Amino acid sequence: MTNLTQPLHDHHKHCDELFAAAEADAHGNKWDSCEDALTRFREELEAHFCTEEQVLFPAFETATGMAGGPTQMMRFEHAQMRDLIGQLSAALAARDRDAFAGTAETLLIMMQQHNMKEENILYPMCDRSLPSDTVDVAGALKQRLEAECLV
Amino acid sequence: MHPNLSFEQAPPISVPYRFFLTAPWFGVAAGLLLAWLGEDAFASRWTPGILAITHLLVAGFMLQAMCGALLQFIPVAAGGNVWKPRLLAACVHPLLILAAALLVTAFLTTESRLFLAASHLFALALGAYVLVVGTALVRTPGQGNTLWALRFAVVGLAVTLILGVLLAQALGGLHSLSLIEVTQVHAAWGLGGWALMLVFGVSYYVVPMFQLTPAYPAWLAKALPPAMLGVLSLWSFQLSGRVDGWQRGVFIAGLATAGVYAVATLYLQAKRRRKVSDPTLVLFRGAMFALLAIFASGLLFVLIPSLGEEAMAPLWIGVLAIPGVFVSVISGMLYKIVPFLNWLHLQQLAGLTQVPPNMRQMIPERAITGQMRLHFGAVAAMLLAVPVPSLSRAAGLLFAASCAWLGWNLVTGVRAYLRFKGRILAADSGHES
Numbered sequence: 086m087t088n089l090t091q092p093l094h095d096h097h098k099h100c101d102e103l104f105a106a107a108e109a110d111a112h113g114n115k116w117d118s119c120e121d122a123l124t125r126f127r128e129e130l131e132a133h134f135c136t137e138e139q140v141l142f143p144a145f146e147t148a149t150g151m152a153g154g155p156t157q158m159m160r161f162e163h164a165q166m167r168d169l170i171g172q173l174s175a176a177l178a179a180r181d182r183d184a185f186a187g188t189a190e191t192l193l194i195m196m197q198q199h200n201m202k203e204e205n206i207l208y209p210m211c212d213r214s215l216p217s218d219t220v221d222v223a224g225a226l227k228q229r230l231e232a233e234c235l236v
Numbered sequence: 237m238h239p240n241l242s243f244e245q246a247p248p249i250s251v252p253y254r255f256f257l258t259a260p261w262f263g264v265a266a267g268l269l270l271a272w273l274g275e276d277a278f279a280s281r282w283t284p285g286i287l288a289i290t291h292l293l294v295a296g297f298m299l300q301a302m303c304g305a306l307l308q309f310i311p312v313a314a315g316g317n318v319w320k321p322r323l324l325a326a327c328v329h330p331l332l333i334l335a336a337a338l339l340v341t342a343f344l345t346t347e348s349r350l351f352l353a354a355s356h357l358f359a360l361a362l363g364a365y366v367l368v369v370g371t372a373l374v375r376t377p378g379q380g381n382t383l384w385a386l387r388f389a390v391v392g393l394a395v396t397l398i399l400g401v402l403l404a405q406a407l408g409g410l411h412s413l414s415l416i417e418v419t420q421v422h423a424a425w426g427l428g429g430w431a432l433m434l435v436f437g438v439s440y441y442v443v444p445m446f447q448l449t450p451a452y453p454a455w456l457a458k459a460l461p462p463a464m465l466g467v468l469s470l471w472s473f474q475l476s477g478r479v480d481g482w483q484r485g486v487f488i489a490g491l492a493t494a495g496v497y498a499v500a501t502l503y504l505q506a507k508r509r510r511k512v513s514d515p516t517l518v519l520f521r522g523a524m525f526a527l528l529a530i531f532a533s534g535l536l537f538v539l540i541p542s543l544g545e546e547a548m549a550p551l552w553i554g555v556l557a558i559p560g561v562f563v564s565v566i567s568g569m570l571y572k573i574v575p576f577l578n579w580l581h582l583q584q585l586a587g588l589t590q591v592p593p594n595m596r597q598m599i600p601e602r603a604i605t606g607q608m609r610l611h612f613g614a615v616a617a618m619l620l621a622v623p624v625p626s627l628s629r630a631a632g633l634l635f636a637a638s639c640a641w642l643g644w645n646l647v648t649g650v651r652a653y654l655r656f657k658g659r660i661l662a663a664d665s666g667h668e669s
Contacts, residue, residue: 101448102509109511165583172591186512187596193510194576194595197445198312205380206315 087217090141090208092226093133097200100130104193107173111185116177119185123177127170132229134163140225141211148214155207162199166192246311247321249581253650254329255304256570260643262296262336263563267614267636269340275625280547281554288343293558294426295358296336297639301566302434303328305573306369306386313441314386315378319368331361339404348408355404362397366390381457385437388461392429392468396422414477421472428490429468431562436460436497438569443501446572447508447517456500463493484538495531498524515601515608519568522612526560548622555618559611559635567611567642571604574646578653586660593656599649607641614638 103126110119142156169192176184266289270277277285307325310316318324335357342350370390376383399422406413436457444451451457467490474483502524505517530553537544537553575595582592617631 105448105510112512168591172594183596184594187594190514191576191579191595193448194445194572195580197448201313201441201445205378 087212087215089215089217089220089222090211092223093137093141093208094204096129096133096226097204100126100133100196103129104189104196108186108189108193111177111182111189114180114182116180120177123173127174129230130166130170132226134167135229136222136226138163140220141222144215144220145207145211148219149210155202155210159199159203159207162195166195166199169195246580247307247318247325249577249653251321251325252304252308252573252577254325255300255307256574257643257646257650258329258333259297259300259304259566259570260639260646262292262300263639264636264643265340266292266297267632267634267639270618270632271629271636272632274629278548278551278621278625278628281550284343284346286551288340290554290558291336291339291343293563294431295332295339298431298558298562298566299332299336300329301570302431303332303365305438305566305569306389306434308573308577309438309441310369310372310376310386313438314373314376314380314383316372316376318372324365324368328361328365331357335361342404342407346407351404351408352410355401355408358397358404359401362393366394366397370394380440381452381454381461382437382440384458385433385440385461388465389430389433389437391465392425392431392433395468396426396430399425414475417474417477417479420479421474424471424490425468427557427562428464428494432494432497433461433464435562435565436464439497439501442569442572443504443520446510447505448510449504449508452500452504456496460493460497464490467493488534488538491531491534494527498527498531515604516568516572519564519571519608519611522615523561523564523568526556526564526615530556530561552619552622555615555622559615559618563639564611564615567608570642570646571599574649575599578649582653582656582660585657590660590663592660593652598652599645603641603645603648607638607645610634610638610641 103122107119107122107126110116110122138160142159146152146156169188172188173185173192176188269285269289269292273285273289277283277289280286281290304325307318307321310318335354338350338357339354341347342354370387373383373387373390399418402411402413403415403418403422405411406415406418440452440457443449467486470486471483471490473480502521505521533549533553533556537549543549575598578598579592579595586592614631614634614637617627617634621627621631
């Protein structure tokens with residue numbers, strides 16, 4: 086068993102911090118700094134999703150032959166979260182504090198449940214089935230953080 | 237079974253909701269009964285009235301909410317597969333309502349046939365529940381401290397049930413028992429081994445999730461459930477009918493275990509990275525302070541025996557524990573679970589084409605905050621009514637009003653779900669035609 090998914094564990098915590106900052110800014114009606122925080126959060130989370138969808142999940146699916154199982158569910162949840170982030174951006178643009186708070190609350194629970202499923206089930210499955218030199222998760226994440234996601 | 241299967245095993249929304257929607261109305265009944273009985277109810281913990289009120293809360297409000305929540309929680313948090321959850325809920329839910337109603341009526345009328353009928357119904361309903369839920373928790377490939385706490389909680393429920401059935405049979409004249417000692421053990425397993433154990437397991441999962449706190453230290457999360465189980469096993473020596481002096485130490489050890497959990501939870505919540513507060517956080521913290529107050533009161537009662545021997549001492553602890561700790565935690569959890577489950581089920585129904593309302597559009601925030609304040613007011617009034625029984629009618633009415641408001645808030649949430657579900661289905665049929 087390797088721990089090649091460790092950078093993704095750590096990055097979840099980092100994204101949580103950015104989320105909390107954006108939420109607190111909106112709560113305090115600090116919309117300019119909320120915009121900065123939300124942009125950073127969206128970019129980091131998108132880089133995280135892309136690293137999983139483009140690098141980790143395909144490697145796992147190839148190694149195990151499981152293409153329709155947990156990775157498909159995780160992709161679906163990524164789409165749900167992207168949708169919620171779109172709603173957050175709309176609430177920010179409208180300076181709508183209530184809509185921002187309600188959507189942030191929804192995204193938080195969605196995101197935390199998703200992270201727990203990954204950290205408790207999927208990542209350990211990846212660590213068990215992928216040799217450590219198969220994928221460079223940290224490198225892939227860094228690359229996607231520095232540039233636009235490589236589609 | 238492969239763990240990946242656990243991803244999509246959440247039960248139909250009707251499974252937890254039928255329990256959640258029922259729970260608060262038992263609280264309303266408890267409050268109204270207290271208001272009706274007035275001062276007499278608080279004369280001692282052994283009056284038929286207080287036994288009826290207690291069981292409306294523990295075998296009505298708490299049992300309904302906790303049984304429903306566990307059915308939702310096992311697949312999501314423990315990766316377990318509950319066998320036919322819809323059928324289980326359809327059988328267990330009405331049986332538990334009937335069993336609790338019969339038991340409460342039995343206490344009020346001291347009719348032995350009602351005690352026997354209630355004991356049979358509880359044995360049937362909870363026996364089936366423990367069997368199905370216990371199997372899911374044993375078979376799950378999941379791991380972790382939450383899972384162990386849930387397993388222990390189901391053991392706690394089973395012990396509470398067995399002792400409760402024996403007590404009801406004794407009150408029904410079927411056999412004789414050391415009623416007081418068996419009741420002490422029954423109550424400890426119910427509150428500590430089932431209810432608090434379940435709260436341990438759920439907290440490990442939701443406290444970090446809701447407020448972005450650090451996780452509970454692994455050693456503590458691992459140690460708390462077996463520590464509580466050990467304390468309860470020692471406490472069960474009273475079943476012999478003899479209560480030795482060292483049981484005072486066991487009592488304090490049990491309260492200290494709960495106190496350590498409360499301190500840890502308050503500490504983690506103080507370290508939360510999410511700065512925005514909400515009613516769930518406040519209700520959870522209120523419950524933790526009540527747990528600490530129980531520890532402090534218990535210590536005082538043991539150190540000053542003349543105080544501990546007062547009839548009001550167990551009533552004081554009971555009010556802190558049942559409305560103070562458990563009704564608070566359950567209310568806080570319901571205010572998170574119901575809006576989120578609404579959103580999740582609507583979102584899955586709508587796909588990505590329609591936008592379901594967000595969590596705060598399910599139950600108005602103002603209604604939640606108002607109900608929460610009324611609840612804390614009612615708990616304070618009930619605590620005051622312990623030394624000042626003339627306040628018990630007012631306290632009962634406040635508690636009934638608070639539970640009715642909770643029930644209404646949940647109905648509002650379900651109506652929001654049904655309204656948007658109707659819209660989604662109408663839009664879909666519009667597309668098709």
